[in-house]
Amino acid sequence: MIDQVRPADLAAWFAQEGDAPAVLLDVREPWELQTASVTPQGFALVAIPMNEIPARVAELDPGLRIACLCHHGARSQRVAAFLSQNGFADIANVAGGIDAWSAQHDASVPRY
Numbered sequence: 001m002i003d004q005v006r007p008a009d010l011a012a013w014f015a016q017e018g019d020a021p022a023v024l025l026d027v028r029e030p031w032e033l034q035t036a037s038v039t040p041q042g043f044a045l046v047a048i049p050m051n052e053i054p055a056r057v058a059e060l061d062p063g064l065r066i067a068c069l070c071h072h073g074a075r076s077q078r079v080a081a082f083l084s085q086n087g088f089a090d091i092a093n094v095a096g097g098i099d100a101w102s103a104q105h106d107a108s109v110p111r112y
Helices: 007-015 030-035 050-059 074-085 097-105
Strands: 003-005 022-026 044-047 065-069 091-094
Touching: 003 007, 007 065, 007 091, 007 097, 050 074, 065 074, 065 097, 074 091, 091 097
Parallel strands: 003 091, 022 044, 022 065, 065 091
Antiparallel strands: none
């Protein structure tokens, strides 16, 4: 099962592993990143578009805690499931995506 984590709860989800490095994997397209993006605070931000994940999965460390982010949560859920099926143990989906991030957590992030 993939954890569904609200943007406001993401820091707590990452912190469950103590000081272990954590990654927010943004799977949106480059134009979306230019439109709206999050500022990493206590985690690394890695951007790999969803369609490139299978070819670039080796760039991700399966030992890290990874939360996946997209616009509303559907693409990131698919990526989280793919990672889970490929040996990644600590995976979550950011429920509601960057749209929820803006609405619930950081209003300075533009909505689109």
